[in-house]
Amino acid sequence: MQFTKLEFKSGAVMAIPMVLAAAPFGALFGALAVKNGMSVFESFLTSAVIFAGASQMVGIELFGANVAPWLIVLSIFAVNFRHILYSAVTGRYMTHMTFAERYTAFFFLVDPLYAMMEEKHDSGRQISFAWMMGAGVSFWVVWQIATLIGAIFGNLIGNPEAVGIDFLLPIYFLSIVMGFRKRNNWAVIVITSGAAAIIAYHYIGTPWHVTIGALAGIFVAAIIGLPKDAKLVAE
Amino acid sequence: MSTTIWIILAGALATYLTRIGGHVVLSRFEKIHPRVDAGLRAVPAAVLTAIVAPYAAFFGVAETLTLAIVAVLALFLPALPVFALGWACILGLRYLIG
Numbered sequence: 001m002q003f004t005k006l007e008f009k010s011g012a013v014m015a016i017p018m019v020l021a022a023a024p025f026g027a028l029f030g031a032l033a034v035k036n037g038m039s040v041f042e043s044f045l046t047s048a049v050i051f052a053g054a055s056q057m058v059g060i061e062l063f064g065a066n067v068a069p070w071l072i073v074l075s076i077f078a079v080n081f082r083h084i085l086y087s088a089v090t091g092r093y094m095t096h097m098t099f100a101e102r103y104t105a106f107f108f109l110v111d112p113l114y115a116m117m118e119e120k121h122d123s124g125r126q127i128s129f130a131w132m133m134g135a136g137v138s139f140w141v142v143w144q145i146a147t148l149i150g151a152i153f154g155n156l157i158g159n160p161e162a163v164g165i166d167f168l169l170p171i172y173f174l175s176i177v178m179g180f181r182k183r184n185n186w187a188v189i190v191i192t193s194g195a196a197a198i199i200a201y202h203y204i205g206t207p208w209h210v211t212i213g214a215l216a217g218i219f220v221a222a223i224i225g226l227p228k229d230a231k232l233v234a235e
Numbered sequence: 236m237s238t239t240i241w242i243i244l245a246g247a248l249a250t251y252l253t254r255i256g257g258h259v260v261l262s263r264f265e266k267i268h269p270r271v272d273a274g275l276r277a278v279p280a281a282v283l284t285a286i287v288a289p290y291a292a293f294f295g296v297a298e299t300l301t302l303a304i305v306a307v308l309a310l311f312l313p314a315l316p317v318f319a320l321g322w323a324c325i326l327g328l329r330y331l332i333g
Contacts (some may be wrong), residue, residue: 021315042239048328049247054279057287058248069242077249081278085238088257106254164325167298170290171305171321173283178309178317180280189277190284197285206289213285221277222270 003130011134012114018112019138022053023146028168029056030150035165036064040151047147051140052110054176055079057169058210065123067207075210086114093117102131109138185221193217297328 004117013054026047033043050056061073094102113135122129180186190228197213204212261267291302305321308313312320 013272013303021313024315024318029294038239042243043239046243046246049243052250054283055246055250056283059242061286063239063242068246069238073245073249076246077253078282079281081275082252083250083253084257084261085275086257087254088261091258101256102258104257109254119243122320135297164267164322165289166327167301167325168322170298170302171325172318173251173287175309175314175317175321176306177280177283177287178306179314181310183276183280185273186280189280193281193284194272194288194291197268197288201289201293208281210285212289214281217281217284218274218277221281224270226272226273226276232312
């Protein structure tokens with residue numbers, strides 16, 4: 001399909017509510033990145049090339065705790081693991097694109113864009129490269145602006161505890177976890193991972209509680225398995 | 236280049252690999268083993284829960300209460316209002332409890 005301005009605009013317009021919802025988290029990332037020892041440029045670079053909210057937050061949390069670099073990268077990979085599922089599904093909607101288009105578009109495959117693609121595919125319309133770029137680039141540009149604002153403003157925040165900023169990440173992560181609650185085996189996974197992480201945190205220490213807790217939940221989910229009619233990513 | 240820049244670039248590569256990985260690898264198979272599939276789907280909830288759990292258990296009464304309230308609010312409200320109310324909670328409860 002030809003790259004049309006109309007398609008690009010349609011993607012950008014459809015993304016507006018979710019772009020606005022994501023922006024505060026970009027600013028939050030910028031502020032926390034600077035607080036955890038990154039320069040404004042480094043926090044901007046992180047948002048520009050990683051471009052994945054939750055994993056950036058996890059990365060900066062571990063970065064601030066002086067965790068080994070390979071473990072930070074591994075954690076980013078682990079948090080973004082769900083994207084593997086997204087690309088497995090959406091790749092099937094993108095077969096009409098050229099190789100370069102497809103592998104460019106995949107860079108922008110953030111959670112809300114995945115949701116938008118499912119919605120569009122569900123309505124029987126073809127997903128064009130221009131449409132994906134309209135949405136994807138909107139997310140990207142606003143994410144960068146928000147990060148910069150947060151990073152610059154974050155320099156001005158003296159005591160994060162006084163304004164509660166030190167506790168914003170757990171709140172954010174918990175709300176994401178709760179958003180997954182209709183997925184298969186959710187309660188069992190959350191209880192197992194939570195209990196294992198608390199035990200590991202107490203007896204072994206941070207950051208191993210993340211790996212150990214996550215593996216426990218994944219292991220239990222694999223044991224239980226899935227119902228036959230399970231969707232690839234349940235809403 | 237500094238270690239930080241390397242971490243960022245490696246993180247970017249790792250992220251991009253996840254975004255193409257499913258298409259490149261999984262789409263080549265006719266079928267994924269059901270247990271592998273179930274395990275893969277558990278990853279995001281498992282990782283994020285493991286990060287949050289110690290905050291709920293070890294950081295204080297105001298912190299535990301805030302997360303409990305956030306969990307309940309998330310049943311009824313979208314992410315952004317939950318986040319804003321959670322922020323208000325931690326500020327208010329820390330002020331009240333100390």
